[in-house]
Amino acid sequence: MICNSFVQHMHDEVEAGVITVGLSAVLMDISLAAVAVSRIVNRNVFDSLVMVPETVNTHGEKQHRLDMKAHDIFVSFLKKGKRCNYLISEECEDTIDLHNDLYDDSVYTVCMDPLDGSSNIDVNVSVGSIFSIYSQEWQSKAGLTPIKSGQEQRVAGYVIYGTSTTMVITFGTGVYGFTLDYVTGEFLLTHPNIRLSKSGSSYAINEGNSEDFPHQIREFLAFCKQSDFENNLPYKSRYVGSMVADIHRTLLQGGIFLYPSTSTHPKGKLRLLYECNPMAYIIEQAGGLAIDGMRPILSIPVLKNHQKVPFIAGSYNMVKKVLNLYSNES
Numbered sequence: 001m002i003c004n005s006f007v008q009h010m011h012d013e014v015e016a017g018v019i020t021v022g023l024s025a026v027l028m029d030i031s032l033a034a035v036a037v038s039r040i041v042n043r044n045v046f047d048s049l050v051m052v053p054e055t056v057n058t059h060g061e062k063q064h065r066l067d068m069k070a071h072d073i074f075v076s077f078l079k080k081g082k083r084c085n086y087l088i089s090e091e092c093e094d095t096i097d098l099h100n101d102l103y104d105d106s107v108y109t110v111c112m113d114p115l116d117g118s119s120n121i122d123v124n125v126s127v128g129s130i131f132s133i134y135s136q137e138w139q140s141k142a143g144l145t146p147i148k149s150g151q152e153q154r155v156a157g158y159v160i161y162g163t164s165t166t167m168v169i170t171f172g173t174g175v176y177g178f179t180l181d182y183v184t185g186e187f188l189l190t191h192p193n194i195r196l197s198k199s200g201s202s203y204a205i206n207e208g209n210s211e212d213f214p215h216q217i218r219e220f221l222a223f224c225k226q227s228d229f230e231n232n233l234p235y236k237s238r239y240v241g242s243m244v245a246d247i248h249r250t251l252l253q254g255g256i257f258l259y260p261s262t263s264t265h266p267k268g269k270l271r272l273l274y275e276c277n278p279m280a281y282i283i284e285q286a287g288g289l290a291i292d293g294m295r296p297i298l299s300i301p302v303l304k305n306h307q308k309v310p311f312i313a314g315s316y317n318m319v320k321k322v323l324n325l326y327s328n329e330s
């Protein structure tokens with residue numbers, strides 16, 4: 001089978017007027033950086049034999065040594081590519097100005113989690129990179145235009161470093177998956193037009209926190225565990241603890257992923273700009289739903305770079321059920 005390459009796909013989308021040359025250039029830079037990150041993830045076991053002191057990120061969370069390496073790789077490729085002007089990264093408190101203001105017509109802001117799920121790396125479990133791209137073309141000289149909401153995303157994507165390395169992207173015309181061919185070093189189109197099934201048969205949540213969940217989520221979990229063969233119940237419980245892996249399975253097989261609020265963390269754990277918004281855009285483009293309980297994720301106003309929101313996403317009917325549990329009370 002001959003698969004279309006990512007490069008060819010980008011070229012076709014530019015020709016068709018779906019994306020600009022500048023946007024395709026930023027995506028190319030991200031894809032090249034992802035190849036480099038997949039290599040360091042893959043080689044981690046050798047590098048981990050050298051003792052490196054543990055670090056924490058600006059949010060006080062434990063940092064894996066590859067978190068900063070992955071961040072540096074993306075910064076380096078985006079800087080060299082000259083099309084991305086601003087980068088908001090999980091690994092940096094403030095917005096990074098890459099000083100790439102050479103092109104007035106196409107200047108972009110990238111929001112990204114360079115290495116999500118990094119606590120899984122040392123046990124050989126899938127991790128990923130998550131990103132979204134915003135256009136700043138209307139105000140390139142005046143500095144960063146604040147992002148209002150995820151609705152402004154031009155492109156969203158993630159790369160999963162798993163049994164294979166696959167990049168999943170949307171630019172608002174469906175969802176496509178490209179898998180890295182290690183022999184040629186190219187991403188090839190392996191998942192054209194991904195559609196999320198209306199209902200699934202699995203749920204993914206850190207159930208260790210269930211005592212602290214809102215009662216709507218506890219009610220939903222009780223529903224998931226009911227014995228009702230005709231309606232596909234009980235659902236299977238599946239939780240990797242690596243958002244990219246959990247979302248990737250949900251996208252391809254159907255199901256629901258939940259990281260709700262807890263009494264101790266009323267905003268949950270996941271970040272709006274570089275985790276929830278890109279995943280919500282992908283899930284919606286594939287026919288699913290993404291909410292924080294009451295609201296679509298993509299409608300949530302962005303207030304700050306590292307804002308957290310509760311996140312519930314996946315097959316339309318399953319997420320709708322959670323939405324109904326919340327709406328019945330309002």
Ligand code: AFP
Pocket residue numbers: 061115116117118119120206241242243244259269270
């Ligand atoms: P790490 O990058 O610190 O491993 O966190 C990953 C993550 O943000 C996300 O990928 C998971 O969905 C979530 O954390 C898992 O969190 P819990 O350990 O609280 O279930």
Ligand code: FBP
Pocket residue numbers: 236237
């Ligand atoms: P498959 O090889 O059919 O995927 O089965 C995997 C497995 O045997 C174990 O790897 C895993 O722990 C278990 O099934 C999961 O079973 P369940 O679906 O009951 O949670």
